[in-house]
Amino acid sequence: MLAGVLLITLLTLGGVGLYLAMPGGRLNIGRAALVVLAGAAAALVAFLLPNLSAGADGGWFIALALIGLWGAIRVVTHRKPVYSALYFILVVIAVTGMLVLMQAEFLAAAVVIIYAGAILVTYVFVIMLAQQEGGPARYDRQAREPFVGVLTGFILLAIIAARVFTAGFGEASLPPVDETTAGSVQNVGTHLLTQFVVGLELAGVLLLAAMVGAIAIARRRHTGMVPMPPTAEPGEVD
């Protein structure tokens, strides 16, 4: 019962805080959003505490969850795209910490290398390539229907959270991870190259196709499609 109340408090505070922090909302007040989000963080900690395992892992998990969720909120709400991308790196680091807590060492290293090292660099390049003159553009300062979006998202989150919470995933039988199920390079590699070898080959084909496609799209000259002049002012959201 207490958990239910806490969950509702958490989701309400989180939703209100996110709405306040959204760019261009009528109530875009930095301090108020921060206070509400801090309340949501406190409710999150109080909600998670009974579910955590004792010991250092629980503390690490709470710290990583708070850092990651803060980063995610800033990705969604920051007005400058470059900062959004940098906050996304923070999210990636937090997720990597969670993976290490779950003994998925190889996957953790792969996520850092691929996301922070490759994908985010591509994003930052494109952001710099499409840089707008003179501060954040108008479409970055104004979100599209922030109230409806946040409300819908948090209703979805409430349904998922309630379902997860009432599903009764047993905590009693916590199976230990032994030599063969730890996420080491050897184990993951064996798994990948025996049981999932067809999928691995398909992933290679997919990456090749994506590379060829990206080059074909990006190198296209202005043929066929006539480039239109930039519209004077993008239309209002209706």
Next chain:
Amino acid sequence: MLVPYLLVGAAFFTLGLIGFVTRRNLIIMFLCTELMFQGIIVNLVAFGRYPPSGLPSLDGQVFSLFLLAVAASEAALALALVVLLYRFRGTLDATVWRLLKDE
């Protein structure tokens, strides 16, 4: 320990979804899909590490590796398209491109 991971994963996914719906910058919209991927990775690995029944397995981690491959391809293609669109209109506003929207 399964429930906290699932909740945090769901929170990442929902934040990404909200960002995708509400932001108007094309690049940020695709960044938000990557945020959704992060939530899914947490979910998959948590289910592999703390299965509701049975023993821990590596399937979740292997599936997450495939997800990384798909995310890399998606980022390459999506950003190529974004660059192409930017070249045509000189703006990243998603609402400029609504030829497909029924009005």
